[in-house]
Amino acid sequence: MKVYSLLQKGLMAVLVVAGSMGIQSCQDDDDNRYYVRVPNALVTAKTDADETFFLQLDEETTLLPVNMASSPYDGKEVRALVNYEEVDQASGRYTKAVQINWIDSILTKPIAADLGEENDEVYGNDPVEIVNDWVTIAEDGYLTLRFRTRWGNSSQPHYVNLLRTNNPDNQYEVEFRHNAYGDTYGMVGDALVAFKLDGLPDTNGETVKLKLKWNSFSGEKSAEFDYCTRKEVNPNPEALTSMRSTFKVK
Missing domain, CATH: 2.60.40.2370 (NigD-like, C-terminal beta sandwich domain)
Structure with missing residues (x-):
């Protein structure tokens, strides 16, 4: 059986993130490609009342993905691992504008x-x-x-x-x-x-x-x-959904 430690999209690299920091400091193309395969945040994927897709990074910080016009999860709220980069673009009512390199639901x-x-x-x-x-x-x-x-x-x-x-x-x-x-x-x-x-x-x-x-x-x-019980950012969140995992869990 082919065993994955966590999820397919680079998440096995979580186990060696500490070691990867030294590699990333070299700043060459191979290092950069490796960096975007590693998750750099755990978020809640949400859709706002006006159908804007955004990510809740922590209790106070929200991220607006400028390269994703809609939620990949049909408006459902899920936890996800993501690799993102901050970009110098308007974020509106959200804390930061970001580009999503990849996102994988939990x-x-x-x-x-x-x-x-x-x-x-x-x-x-x-x-x-x-x-x-x-x-x-x-x-x-x-x-x-x-x-x-x-x-x-x-x-x-x-x-x-x-x-x-x-x-x-x-x-x-x-x-x-x-x-x-x-x-x-x-x-x-x-x-x-x-x-x-x-x-x-x-x-x-x-x-x-x-x-x-x-x-x-x-x-x-x-x-x-x-x-601490969370403060709702979206007053009308859609129903929670169960998303996939690489290991067969339900």
Whole structure:
């Protein structure tokens, strides 16, 4: 089986970004071509109320792609990896004007419904490792995760979800669920998924600790993220959609 660490369009280079910095400093043509294959931002791809396609870079910064007249995602909101360059053009109400060299969507999902006693059967509890990486972050109302597990059967999609734990002492506690459908052997590889957090209580402008729990290969683990309910840039966003991933996850 041909294994990809993350996504096809240059994302394997994320694993060696630190090493690539020295190469990029040479500034020759080969270096520049390598640079545009490496993602330099994690964004939310959005369509504004007037159908303008733009990217949310962080809580405050928006990017206007001058070389893309419309969204490649049919107006749906998704998380994506992108390689872009700032350009000296008018950006209107957006923070910066940019040229998009490439953009690749990440599987983007809402928080899953709590099925009670059926959670284990439906959502599974197969082990994963959450990778401490620049793309593992809570921002713009999403929890984006790079996770690592075993992939043996190339035709068997893995099912990943985020559930609320309904912990009475922490309303911002969630758990990552992974159902490999028995595909728990084989080579180790990474994938990305993003979960929209609008199913959590509004933080009312405060930054709180979002606690993530998961079943790892060495037992239960947890991590905390700074989280604040996002301020809507688009007052009428279209429905969330699940986009593709190189690894077969759903």
